Amino acid sequence: MLTLHDVQAGYGRTTILHGINIEVRSGEVVTIVGANGAGKTTTLRTIAGLVRPSAGRITFEGEEIGRLSPHEVVARGITLIPEGRQLFPFMSVRDNLRMGAYTPHARARMEQTMEEVLELFPRVRERLDQHAGSLSGGEQQMVAIARGMMARPKLLMFDEPSLGLAPIIVSQVFDVVERIVQTGVTVLLVEQNVFRTLSIADRGYVLENGEITMSDSGSALLRDDHVRRAYLGI
């Protein structure tokens, strides 16, 4: 579905990703594991069209997308739920959700999608008329995920969805990710909660200093000595 082939990217003259290769197949949950500053966010932003690759190819469903603008990438079916949620705090939850449906394809089916999405997020439905900024951190994260779903993505990318949330809310975030996968959406997940993430991931990549150093099934990475020492603290 998605392939990164020798992708290099960075900011200005600084190269962050040094030729990385990643594959995500339809229906999978794939995770990228790495220390702070390894380049995980940069990888997601490069796929999303927010950072332009300086070399390599990114293909999605057979089409080269590495030169597309962010909204063109969304129109192809890839949505990024950014770190820190980035909701519009003074807009209602309902309007925040509508903002997610900005491609013509998504806008045409907005009310139907809203119903489908709210089925997954009953707590969000209860708060549709509230300002997004007045919600708790966990509720805001659910709105951010729901807004991402409003674009009717085929591939949904999450950047640190459980950051700063209490353990019980973290569990709810993981439950939602699993329910989204069951609706047929493919997931690429970056998450500091490495144990839980590898537990639900079909496959994972380890990114260190902008290079992929390992890739394997989630369960094999969970058993790997280096992963256990460096990312699980075992």
Ligand code: ATP
């Ligand atoms: P974290 O878990 O801390 O978010 P990460 O693996 O997601 O880490 P990135 O956010 O991709 O890492 O950052 C990789 C490197 O790129 C870091 O050294 C960071 O300082 C640098 N970087 C990130 N964004 C920018 C930017 N807009 N301009 C310049 N450098 C940046």
